[in-house]
Amino acid sequence: MKNKYLWMVAILFFPLGITYGAMEQYPQKLGDFSSFGGFDDVYMRIYQDANEESDVHVESQSKYESEILDRVGQHNLRKRSRASDDTYTQQEIEILSSLGVIDIHKDGADPTSSEEQVFISQILRGFYQYEQQLLQFQNDLARANGLRSIFENDSNADSPFDIIKDLRILDQLIFGEKYDSQKTKEPQFLVYNGEGALSMETEDWQDQRMEALQEKGGFEKKEYSNHTNSLTGTIAGIVLKPLTKLLSYSLVGGVSTKGMFEFSAHSGTSQDTSGAGGFTHALAPPDKTQTLSEKAQEEGIASGLNIAIEQLLESNCIETDARQERKKENGSDGTKEDPYLQQFNRVGLFIRCQDSRKADFLSDLQTIREKADFLAEKSHFEDILPRILNWNKDLKSYLTSAKEIHQIFKRDFIPKPQK
Amino acid sequence: MKTIQIKIYFFIALLFPSVGFAELDTKFREEFPNVVKDLCHSTLSYALDSPFEEVSAEYHKTINCLFDDAFAESSKRIFKEVGQETSGKGTEGLVKAPEFANTGVQCTKKASEIRRLQEANGLITRCIPSSSEGDANEYKTVREPYSACRVGEVVLTEWCGYQKYLWGKTNDDASFRNEYEKQILTPQDWDRLFTQQKNHYKYESEKARKGLLETINLYQKYEQNYRFHAWLKAMENRFKENKSLWGKLRTVFDLYPEKFINAATP
Numbered sequence: 224m225k226n227k228y229l230w231m232v233a234i235l236f237f238p239l240g241i242t243y244g245a246m247e248q249y250p251q252k253l254g255d256f257s258s259f260g261g262f263d264d265v266y267m268r269i270y271q272d273a274n275e276e277s278d279v280h281v282e283s284q285s286k287y288e289s290e291i292l293d294r295v296g297q298h299n300l301r302k303r304s305r306a307s308d309d310t311y312t313q314q315e316i317e318i319l320s321s322l323g324v325i326d327i328h329k330d331g332a333d334p335t336s337s338e339e340q341v342f343i344s345q346i347l348r349g350f351y352q353y354e355q356q357l358l359q360f361q362n363d364l365a366r367a368n369g370l371r372s373i374f375e376n377d378s379n380a381d382s383p384f385d386i387i388k389d390l391r392i393l394d395q396l397i398f399g400e401k402y403d404s405q406k407t408k409e410p411q412f413l414v415y416n417g418e419g420a421l422s423m424e425t426e427d428w429q430d431q432r433m434e435a436l437q438e439k440g441g442f443e444k445k446e447y448s449n450h451t452n453s454l455t456g457t458i459a460g461i462v463l464k465p466l467t468k469l470l471s472y473s474l475v476g477g478v479s480t481k482g483m484f485e486f487s488a489h490s491g492t493s494q495d496t497s498g499a500g501g502f503t504h505a506l507a508p509p510d511k512t513q514t515l516s517e518k519a520q521e522e523g524i525a526s527g528l529n530i531a532i533e534q535l536l537e538s539n540c541i542e543t544d545a546r547q548e549r550k551k552e553n554g555s556d557g558t559k560e561d562p563y564l565q566q567f568n569r570v571g572l573f574i575r576c577q578d579s580r581k582a583d584f585l586s587d588l589q590t591i592r593e594k595a596d597f598l599a600e601k602s603h604f605e606d607i608l609p610r611i612l613n614w615n616k617d618l619k620s621y622l623t624s625a626k627e628i629h630q631i632f633k634r635d636f637i638p639k640p641q642k
Numbered sequence: 643m644k645t646i647q648i649k650i651y652f653f654i655a656l657l658f659p660s661v662g663f664a665e666l667d668t669k670f671r672e673e674f675p676n677v678v679k680d681l682c683h684s685t686l687s688y689a690l691d692s693p694f695e696e697v698s699a700e701y702h703k704t705i706n707c708l709f710d711d712a713f714a715e716s717s718k719r720i721f722k723e724v725g726q727e728t729s730g731k732g733t734e735g736l737v738k739a740p741e742f743a744n745t746g747v748q749c750t751k752k753a754s755e756i757r758r759l760q761e762a763n764g765l766i767t768r769c770i771p772s773s774s775e776g777d778a779n780e781y782k783t784v785r786e787p788y789s790a791c792r793v794g795e796v797v798l799t800e801w802c803g804y805q806k807y808l809w810g811k812t813n814d815d816a817s818f819r820n821e822y823e824k825q826i827l828t829p830q831d832w833d834r835l836f837t838q839q840k841n842h843y844k845y846e847s848e849k850a851r852k853g854l855l856e857t858i859n860l861y862q863k864y865e866q867n868y869r870f871h872a873w874l875k876a877m878e879n880r881f882k883e884n885k886s887l888w889g890k891l892r893t894v895f896d897l898y899p900e901k902f903i904n905a906a907t908p
Binding site: 273 | 702705706708709710713737845848849850852853854856857859860863864867868870871874875877878881882885888
């Protein structure tokens with residue numbers, strides 16, 4: 224089946240004049256995951272989508288094939304019809320000659336020979352595999368991050384409910400305005416300066432207010448009991464108690480689950496995906512300090528993919544460098560491959576490992592990782608939980624303010640009994 | 643004693659996968675389904691001579707049904723809990739438990755039933771709270787039958803069996819020979835086909851592993867977020883009852899510094 228792809232690529236792109244220009248930006252993949260739909264047959268849909276980029280067994284054409292071919296085209300492999308123009312440009316001749324690909328100057332070799340066809344198809348195959356792996360990496364990240372955020376992305380387009388939307392409704396109900404606009408309209412009436420006078424200048428109303436009140440004495444920081452019937456205690460209970468309970472439901476690791484995520488963290492280092500590695504799951508009990516979520520995010524998805532992409536880099540560069548080293552040591556090629564395959568390896572080295580291209584590739588990877596990190600930051604613990612805790616603080620501030628106002632009224636407006 | 647011997651043999655085989663298992667031992671091949679069941683406690687049968695397509699389809703159907711059942715049951719339970727705790731008021735506006743279309747797939751066993759079968763096969767597992775170690779109440783909460791932990795354990799137990807089956811198929815050319823014995827092939831074609839088939843088993847193993855891992859992650863997010871959603875809706879409904887009072891309170895607070903700024907000086 225691989226031969227089928229190889230010939231398909233060769234037919235599509237052959238004959239070619241090859242120039243090496245700046246690689247265009249890869250199409251953006253992250254954030255495109257928007258139409259997950261309902262939850263019926265959810266496993267089958269995810270399974271069928273996983274690793275489809277590298278499916279070489281199915282008879283039907285992979286849905287990613289045209290995208291991969293488009294990406295191969297982005298390497299500026301300039302298409303040129305031999306029928307209309309059967310000569311290489313001077314620049315192309317210089318590049319090909321400098322690489323030792325084909326000695327056009329010396330022997331005037333026929334550029335359409337079958338040997339050249341094989342050679343060019345090998346180059347294209349290399350590009351194809353390179354783009355295939357990179358696309359798989361991008362799709363893995365997009366899918367993992369997409370699935371992780373569909374309930375928390377302020378949109379009901381991709382899920383039946385959304386926590387951010389729920390929070391917005393509550394913002395409106397409790398504070399009369401949306402969370403985003405609160406900072407510009409902070410009340411400033413109960414902030415004291417160091418001399419005990421009211422300050423109208425500070426923007427950090429809430430935090431400074433609590434500190435100022437504590438400094439004045441009589442307003443100690445209170446720990447509200449969930450068991451009292453006071454309004455403050457009830458609100459503190461409403462906000463925090465269910466959260467604690469909620470978090471205890473899912474963030475637990477079972478024995479097999481622990482093993483699965485451990486296995487996945489190391490799978491990138493071994494080609495044996497169905498062998499001994501799988502048995503580790505039955506042995507060790509879960510590490511109680513590490514949650515399932517952390518495992519999934521830090522190791523199951525991110526590390527596995529990072530290892531995979533680092534391996535991709537190594538296989539494209541270091542292995543070839545090692546072959547060069549063997550050449551120096553042995554005074555020979557260190558390989559028994561045919562001459563055109565050797566040429567292909569030299570071209571591969573040129574394409575993938577020259578500094579500028581490697582830098583481009585690493586830059587692309589960095590961009591992908593940063594975006595993944597950015598999306599991860601919008602996860603539950605870094606986005607929603609602090610917001611709920613801020614609510615809690617705001618509500619407490621409301622109530623403490625009410626108490627303060629009540630005391631001012633009591634002191635200044637309610638007539639004191641005559642002695 | 644016999645089972646222990648087989649286990650030892652199987653472990654040695656796994657520890658040295660490159661030692662040469664082009665031809666798996668006949669006895670081992672025969673005992674393979676029982677060995678897998680002993681090791682993994684999975685419920686499906688994995689004979690090496692069973693056609694790959696059939697076994698694979700059965701496994702994926704089982705996992706798909708497990709997740710469909712878990713999504714539906716978990717949501718129903720949460721919906722019911724919120725309704726009970728709030729006398730029905732908390733469920734207003736709450737997204738109802740999803741209705742599953744089960745497009746063309748006939749699910750005969752529920753997740754709870756498969757779990758019972760796994761336990762009958764010897765599965766012993768546990769879910770441990772991530773915090774408050776030893777807290778009896780928290781431990782009780784994770785005994786929830788459709789918690790992400792429980793569901794994760796059930797599907798991974800099934801995965802364990804399927805994974806071993808794929809390993810066996812990759813290392814056993816006897817079943818491959820049986821499958822293609824009617825075809826007349828040259829030795830070169832035979833080698834090429836067998837290599838291609840091995841690569842496909844490896845590909846399937848990685849694809850199935852990734853699909854399962856991502857679905858477990860999604861289920862965990864769903865289960866947690868649906869609880870969160872239910873709680874927020876219940877809270878919203880409570881606040882709605884006193885909406886006008888909250889509005890008045892805010893109005894008074896906002897007007898106070900403007901109207902009584904001098905009075906507010908301590």
